[in-house]
Amino acid sequence: MSGLDLEPPAPSAPPARPASGSEVALDASTVARLKAVAREFAGAFVSIDPHSPEFDSKAAQIAALGSREVKLLSDQARATMSRTGNRDGAVTAVHTHLERLRAVVERLDPGVGDELLKPRRLLGLFPSGNRLTSYFDRYRDAEGEIEAALGALAASRDLLLQDNIAIERFRAATWPLLASLAEAVEMSGHLDARFEKLASQLDQGDPNKAQRLRSTALFQARQRHGDLLTQMAVSQQGYAMLGIIQTNNIELIKGIDRASATTIAALQTAIVAAQTLTNQRMVLSRIGGVTAAAGSLLERSAQASADGNAGFALDSAEAAQQVAALRAAFADVTASVDALDGQHRSALSAL
Template sequence: MSTETKTATLDATEFSLTPPDPVPQVAPEQAAGLVPVSTEEKSKLDTKVDAFVNELVSVDANSPAFGEKVDQITRMGQEQIRAAAAMSNRFLDRPVRAMDADGAVGKDLAELRRTVEDLDPGRKGKLSGPRKLLGIIPFGNKLKNYFDSYTSAQGHISSILQRLDSGKKELHLDNAAIDTERQKLWAAMGELEQMIHIAKTLDARLEAKALELDSSDPAKAKALRESALFYVRQRTQDLLTQMAVSVQGYLALDLVKKNNVELVKGVDRASTTTVGALRTAVTVAQAMTNQRLVLGQITALNKTTSDIIDSTSTLLREQTAQ
């Protein structure tokens, strides 16, 4: 193989592993509009906002009715915020195996790797020679001792593989639960998005109405700005903040699911490719060792045959000389 071909092969097989991207930070200002709201739904919400503004403007700014309307604004989206926050809390409380570096699946994979590395015949050196005590004194048979250790480790490997299979099933169940959680969180974010649209539309309508009343009813315009509009903007910020938290939670669930999928792939590789590679290596090592032993015996036999022929020739020469 030429140097160019070797270089091309190395370049083709080189690769690098990169960790998954972290969950991106979502600012409250960026959270609005991430969950789509249909035009028809927006139209219905706008109609409700217009009706509310008209009712608010129609009552006296000093009346209890005006105060009740403002109280409704202060409670706007409260139920949706609580529901979305509860879902985020459930997500944080649930056991996430993919985030736990010391989880059962991770431990079993690490243990299997150590076991396979320990049994790798390539790390044992020449197996056909005798073992040597302190590296000097012949002691025992390396090949027999190696295969004894390999045989005794089979039960341990089988136990690890069984635990990995159980862990894989749990990861599949975990991902199914994540899908359900994401669907619920998506629905909650949809309701939050509707409330954000209501809040922003209400802000625009109240601001426009206050400007309109500046000349005809300055007192009511002031009340709209200092009471209603103030609380609308406060609730808008609360809704946007909760939406940002919910969006990050949604993205985090997706990241956990991807990590679980990678763990499942790792378990599959460990159960098939890794263990199969070990068995192949052991078979090859045994075959090569047996081949060396057979070749050694054949060489010795050929030498014995040659010695017999030489001895017979010598006897014949001696007999002829007599």
């Protein structure tokens, strides 16, 4: 060989499989079939002139092994990434509106003791209005914020549901491609082993063909095997990540439902308290807007409360119980908001 001759690089060592193996398991019959196909395909190289176009053409077929699956999986990954903005926006919105809801709840918290049942006094001496009236004035003023926060959480919930539907569709389309890619990985591995064996057998009888086999067919098979193993690892990781995102979405949806339900329960308690303690008809009518937005549960409870408590006056002991119930309801809201916020932070850390 002269100094100007170019010698193709020798094939590198066979790529190692991940310790855990492929998550897409192939049954024994499929493995046997692929091994037989690889044996037949590799054996055909022995009878072909190593410098003929046919030899190069068959070697090119090895480089194209699994190319369809790789392209489709890449397209799937791009389509999944295109939804990232919507998903991130929904999760961020959950955090933002949780903070809004928490601020409103803290502002409306009746506090401790029986202060709501005591009259106000100017300079600590002269009666100056009713604490309950003042409290429900604050409640009435906050209705718009409550309605907006619940509506925004509901919108984020819908986006997360839509995201889960899309994820399920992506996963359903990805799994058959992973199974097909697993066959390509298996096939390229068998070709690698078979070409290695054939080249060793040809070393004594036809070293020129053995060298040509190593520098083309074996090189292509080994390189393709490594590429397909890498693609399989990336695709499996993406598939698993979609499952994690789907689970996190489900937990966030549950948290939104719980936070909304406990907020509605607090509204119901406030309606009863407004009806029975202060006879605030205006508050009841205005809370109807939140009731309509929140759902039929609050509507039925508000109607039952209005029907059952019309004209009913509580004595001081019963009033104290109503105020305690109101405090407990808002404590439930705070707990639910905290729980949902924790789920939101856990979801971010998991990703």
